[in-house]
Structure formats: C-alpha cells, structure tokens
Amino acid sequence: MPKSSVAAPNKSVFPISLGLIVASIVLLGLVLMPPLPGLSLAGQRMLAILAFAVIVWITEAVTYEVSAILITVLIAFLIGAAPRVDNPEVVYGTAGALSMALAGFSDRALALVAAALFISAGMTSTGFDKRIALVTLSKIGASTQRIMLGTVLVTAVLSLVVPSATARGACMVPIMLGIVSAFGLDRRSNIAAGIMIVVALSISIWNIGIQTAAAQNLLTVGFMERILGQRVTWGEWLLAGLPWAVVMSLILLYIVRKMLPPETESIPGGAEAVRRALAELGPMTAAQKRLMLVSLMLLAFWSTEGKLHSFDTTSVTFVGLALLLMPRIGVMDWKTLEARTPWGTLIVFGVGISLGTALLTTQAGQWLGDQVVHHTGMDGLSPGLIFAVLSLFLIVIHLGFASATALTSAMLPILIAVLQTLPGDFNRLGLTMLLGFTVSFGFILPINAPQNMVCLATDTFTTRQFTKIGFVVTVVGYLLLLVFSQTYWKLLGWI
Numbered sequence: 087m088p089k090s091s092v093a094a095p096n097k098s099v100f101p102i103s104l105g106l107i108v109a110s111i112v113l114l115g116l117v118l119m120p121p122l123p124g125l126s127l128a129g130q131r132m133l134a135i136l137a138f139a140v141i142v143w144i145t146e147a148v149t150y151e152v153s154a155i156l157i158t159v160l161i162a163f164l165i166g167a168a169p170r171v172d173n174p175e176v177v178y179g180t181a182g183a184l185s186m187a188l189a190g191f192s193d194r195a196l197a198l199v200a201a202a203l204f205i206s207a208g209m210t211s212t213g214f215d216k217r218i219a220l221v222t223l224s225k226i227g228a229s230t231q232r233i234m235l236g237t238v239l240v241t242a243v244l245s246l247v248v249p250s251a252t253a254r255g256a257c258m259v260p261i262m263l264g265i266v267s268a269f270g271l272d273r274r275s276n277i278a279a280g281i282m283i284v285v286a287l288s289i290s291i292w293n294i295g296i297q298t299a300a301a302q303n304l305l306t307v308g309f310m311e312r313i314l315g316q317r318v319t320w321g322e323w324l325l326a327g328l329p330w331a332v333v334m335s336l337i338l339l340y341i342v343r344k345m346l347p348p349e350t351e352s353i354p355g356g357a358e359a360v361r362r363a364l365a366e367l368g369p370m371t372a373a374q375k376r377l378m379l380v381s382l383m384l385l386a387f388w389s390t391e392g393k394l395h396s397f398d399t400t401s402v403t404f405v406g407l408a409l410l411l412m413p414r415i416g417v418m419d420w421k422t423l424e425a426r427t428p429w430g431t432l433i434v435f436g437v438g439i440s441l442g443t444a445l446l447t448t449q450a451g452q453w454l455g456d457q458v459v460h461h462t463g464m465d466g467l468s469p470g471l472i473f474a475v476l477s478l479f480l481i482v483i484h485l486g487f488a489s490a491t492a493l494t495s496a497m498l499p500i501l502i503a504v505l506q507t508l509p510g511d512f513n514r515l516g517l518t519m520l521l522g523f524t525v526s527f528g529f530i531l532p533i534n535a536p537q538n539m540v541c542l543a544t545d546t547f548t549t550r551q552f553t554k555i556g557f558v559v560t561v562v563g564y565l566l567l568l569v570f571s572q573t574y575w576k577l578l579g580w581i
Contacts, residue, residue, distance in 0.1 A: 105145025113138040117164065122453075128168035128178065129450035135160045136445060140496050144486040151430035154437035161187035161444055171449055186447060190439025195308025198400040199301050199435050201407045202249035205384075207426035208410045208417050209248050213367065214374045215257040218243055220364040223265070230277055230348040231339075237262065237281060238288045238335045245292040245299040247381045252428075255537030258285045263544055265359055276346040279547035283555055284342055286532075286541040288335055291563075293490075293526040295331030297323035298388070298399070301435060302490040306498060306522035308439055313446060313502050316515045320388035320399050326580060327523060330570050334563055341562070345555050373417040380406045431491075438495030445499050455503030464504070469512040469581050473571050476501055476517075477524040481564060488533045490525050498522070516580030520571065527563060529556040 116134035121127065135157060142153045166183035170176050178186070190196060209215040219240045226236035237258070244254045262285060266278045293300035297307065297320045311317045318326075387395065387402040410416045411423070445451035459465050464472060480497065487493040501521055505514045528535035532542045532552055542552065575581050 103145065103147040105141060105147030108145070109138045109141035109147060112141060113160070124456075125453045126169070126171045126174075126449055128165050128171055128448040129453055131164045131168055132161075132445050132448045132450040133454070135164065136441070136450070136496060139441060139492075143489065143492040143496070146488060149430075150434045150489060150492065154434045157437055157441060158184070158187045161440070165444065165448065168448075171447070186444050187437070187440050189443050190441075191436040193308050193436070193439045194311065194398075194400045195304050196432065196436050196439060198298075198307075198403055199304050200432055201400070201403040202298055202301075202304070203427050203431065204407050204423050205403070205410065206248050206250040206253045207423050208377055210253060210257065211418050211422050211426060212371065212373045212377055214377050215244060215248050215253070216261060217364075217367055217370065217374060218247070219257060219261050220360060220367065223261075224360045224364055230280075230351050231343070233265065234281060234284050234339055234342065237284045238339065241285065241288040242292050242295070242331070242335070245289075245296045246385060249298045249300075251289050251293055251300050252536045252540070254289055255285065255540040258289075259540055259544060261363070263546075264363060266546070269359065273544070273546050275349055277348045277350075279551055280342045280346040280348065282541045282544055282546045283346070283552055284338060286535070286538045286552075287338055287529055287556065287559055289537045290526050290528050290535055291331050291334050291338060294334075294523045295324070295327040297327075298403075300490065300526060301431065302494045302525050303522060305435065305438060305491060305494045306518065306525070309442055309494075309498050309502060310515060310518055312439075312443055313499065313506075314515055314518065318515065318519050319391045321391060321393070323519065324389065326519065326575060326578060329574060330523070330566065334566060337562055337566070338559060341558050342555060345558070346551070376415060377410065377417050380409050434489075435491060438491060441495050442499035446503065451499045451503040452507070454500050455505075455507040458500075458504050459507045465508055469510070469517065470568075470571055470576075472505075472508065472512075473517055473520055473581060474568055476504070476521055477567060478564065480521060480524045481527045481560060484525070484527055484534055485530060488536075490528060490535065494522070494525050498525070513580055516575070516578075520567075520575065520580060524567065527560060529560045529563065531556070 113134045116137060117131055122130055125133075138160065139153065139157055142148060142156070143150070148156070162180050162184040165186065166178050166180035168178060170178055222240045222243055223233070223236045226232045226239065240258065241254065244257065248254050248257065259282070262281050266273065266281065271278050293303065297303050297318070303323070307317055384402060384406045387397060388399055391397065391399060410418060411420065442451075464475065467475070480493070483497065484490070484493055498518070498521065502514070502518055505517055528538065530553055532538040532549055538552070542549070571581050
C-alpha cells in the first residue's frame with residue numbers, strides 16, 4: 087500500500103487551541119463556583135455556557151458550526167441536570183434541556199433566514215445579481231468618482247434582492263476586479279484600494295438600512311418577537327434605517343476619497359469595459375425575468391405589510407421561494423439550492439436563537455440585566471443616553487467578534503433584559519431595533535465581517551489601510567447614530 091494512503095497518528099491533526107482551553111476553564115470555574123445571590127443554578131450554568139460561547143467565538147477556537155454543536159451539548163447536559171426555575175423540585179432532564187437547546191430551530195426568524203438564503207442561491211445560480219450590478223454601473227459613468235458612487239448604488243440595490251452580505255460581496259468583488267483590470271489600474275493603486283474598501287464597508291452600511299439584508303437583522307427581529315412580544319415590519323425598519331444608510335454612504339465616499347486620493351479622475355475606456363462585460367452576459371434570460379418578477383413581488387409585499395395587507399415577511403418570502411422552485415415557472419431545482427446554501431449558517435443561527443432564549447428561560451439574562459442596571463447607574467439616564475452607552479458597548483465588543491450573528495446571539499438578549507429592567511416609559515422595541523443597527527458596525531477590522539475578508543483577499547489594500555479608514559467611518563457613523571437618535575428617530579417615536 088502506498089505510504090501516502092495511510093495517515094500516521096499525529097497529535098496535531100486535531101490540535102486543541104488555547105482559546106478552547108481557556109473557554110473550558112472559564113466554563114468549569116463558573117459551574118463549580120458557589121451559587122451567585124439571586125440566580126438559579128440553571129441560570130448560573132447558562133452564564134457559564136454563554137462565557138464559553140463568547141470566548142470560543144472571539145478566539146475562533148473552533149468553527150462556528152462546531153461551536154453550535156458544543157453549545158447544544160452543554161445546554162442538554164448542564165441544564166438538564168439543574169432544577170427547573172419554575173419548579174425547583176424537578177430537574178429539566180436532558181430531553182427537556184435539549185428541547186430548549188433546539189427551540190431556535192422552530193423560530194420564524196430561522197425560517198426567514200433559510201428562505202432568504204435559498205432565494206440568494208437563486209440569484210447567484212441565474213446570474214441575476216451580476217446583471218443588476220453591471221446594469222447599474224453602466225448607467226453611472228466611468229470617472230473615479232462615478233465608479234465609486236456606482237459601487238454604493240449597486241450595493242444598495244443588491245441589498246434589496248440578495249439577502250446575504252457574503253453573497254453580495256462574492257458578487258461584487260469579481261465584477262469590480264474586472265473593471266480595475268479593464269481600466270489598466272495597478273491593484274495596489276489608491277483607486278483599486280478605494281473601490282474594494284467601499285464595497286466592503288457599504289455592504290455593512292446597507293445591512294443597517296434594509297431588514298432582510300443581513301442575518302443579524304432577522305435574528306434581532308426574532309428576539310423582539312420572543313422577548314418583547316412585538317416586531318418591527320420590513321417597511322418600518324426601512325423607514326428608520328434608509329436615511330441613515332444614505333447619509334452614511336455619502337460620508338463613506340468622502341472619507342475614502344480623502345484618505346485614499348485617486349491617482350486620476352478620468353479612466354479611459356471605463357464605460358466601454360462595463361458595456362463589454364454586460365454584453366458578454368447576453369440578453370436577459372427567461373429565468374432572470376421570472377426571478378425579477380418574484381423579487382419585485384416580494385419587495386411590494388414586504389414594504390406594505392401592516393398597511394395594505396397583514397401577511398408577515400416570513401410567510402410572503404416562503405411564497406416567493408415556492409414560486410422559484412416550481413417546475414416550469416421556477417428558476418432552480420432542489421439540487422441547485424442544496425449545493426449553493428450555507429447550511430452551517432442555519433445551524434449557527436438556530437443555536438444562536440436557542441442560546442438567547444435559554445438565557446431568558448433560566449432567568450440568567452434578567453439577572454445580568456439587573457446587575458448592569460444597578461452597578462452602572464444606567465437607571466438614571468435618559469433613553470438617548472442609554473442608547474449612546476449600549477451602542478458604544480456593542481461597537482467596542484464587536485472588535486472581538488468575526489460574526490455579527492454571533493454577537494447578536496450573545497449580547498442582544500442581555501441588552502433587551504437591561505432595557506426591560508430600566509424604569510421609565512420609553513420605546514423598548516424601538517431601542518432594540520436601533521441597537522440591532524449597531525450590531526452591523528463591522529467597519530474597523532477585516533475580520534469583523536465576512537465581506538471584509540472577501541475584499542481583503544483581492545490584495546488591493548492592506549489591513550492598515552482598511553483599519554485607518556474603518557476607524558474614521560466608525561467614529562463618524564457612531565456620531566451620526568447619536569444625531570439621528572435625538573432627531574429623526576425621536577420624531578418617529580423609536581426612542
């Protein structure tokens with residue numbers, strides 16, 4: 087037998103990372119420590135599981151999919167052996183705790199994420215996303231300023247119909263690289279670097295503007311329903327987030343052009359390069375036309391929920407998905423969908439919902455909320471200052487997370503518990519939505535958002551360039567949040 091066909095035992099095949107060791111030590115420490123006053127045993131163990139999850143996610147000790155399985159196992163056995171919060175004479179049992187760990191998989195938010203990812207698969211399989219991008223760019227022009235403006239417009243349009251930030255990044259990068267190449271630009275020129283940084287950061291900006299643009303938004307909506315018993319419609323989210331996204335997009339263009347001054351404003355042959363790329367796609371296919379009709383239908387129903395009809399976003403999205411899978415009138419079959427869907431994302435999303443729900447079921451979230459309120463003096467702050475403090479906290483802690491979905495799973499249920507603990511009459515649903523906006527602030531480090539990493543892989547800019555621009559965008563974006571919170575959002579009644 088050839089030597090290479092047999093794998094020799096090797097301890098490094100499955101190395102135990104330092105992050106996993108630290109997470110395990112913290113987990114055991116919290117499980118074995120004396121009971122915390124006012125907290126149930128199940129609640130204390132949930133805090134231990136939360137700490138384990140946060141450390142594993144921050145250090146990326148294991149993949150997110152593996153971490154989801156580990157969290158499920160920990161909930162099943164650690165909570166399963168703990169007395170019930172509502173009846174301390176009875177333990178949850180592994181079966182009951184496992185049901186708690188899998189509760190997120192029956193949540194409407196997960197169903198909406200799944201449907202959104204499936205529709206995104208239809209976009210990429212038909213090439214409709216690429217056609218949208220090229221058509222939009224062809225209408226803009228070929229100067230440096232217009233190309234960057236076109237990049238933002240393409241991102242905005244794709245955010246409406248491609249409900250995945252990673253998929254939008256994967257669509258945009260090859261198109262923009264092709265344009266850079268067609269223009270004869272050096273990949274390390276300020277123009278090329280600026281274009282790619284605008285792609286990455288504008289995707290995050292438009293995640294805030296459109297509810298269905300990112301998984302973390304849908305997770306936020308899911309927590310709203312489960313914890314607050316209310317939800318924000320697609321249209322209400324758009325009305326609140328769109329103006330901020332538009333203003334921030336213009337600011338982004340200004341910052342990038344100032345910090346990366348283009349070598350030239352005129353790019354000969356630029357418009358021709360876009361037209362040539364569009365011509366190579368050929369005429370619009372029948373499948374793309376059908377997909378366009380379904381997309382327009384979805385946008386129409388999403389934006390008019392609660393005004394012209396009472397159909398919720400999830401149910402309407404599933405109607406669109408069913409049409410796209412129907413024989414003859416659809417655009418893809420199940421095998422195509424199966425191959426293009428990131429199933430691991432759905433697992434992580436479902437367990438993320440379960441983690442947040444379990445924190446509240448065991449009273450751990452409420453206990454943490456009480457501690458935060460009583461030890462920070464936040465109960466004496468106005469709603470505007472509360473938003474300023476909590477949003478700044480999310481922005482800072484996001485530096486340690488490579489996934490906005492993981493950040494939302496870990497922190498948002500606790501912050502909602504903080505809002506519920508605070509005295510006073512203010513819009514807790516509105517503040518939750520606005521904090522959901524802040525979760526998308528993955529501007530500073532390339533690792534803070536998957537689309538950042540996709541753009542970094544083009545080798546058109548350095549991490550140092552990205553971080554310098556991202557820091558300025560973050561500071562300005564945060565200040566713009568505060569301005570909107572005291573003006574426009576207050577006028578809408580969200581704060």
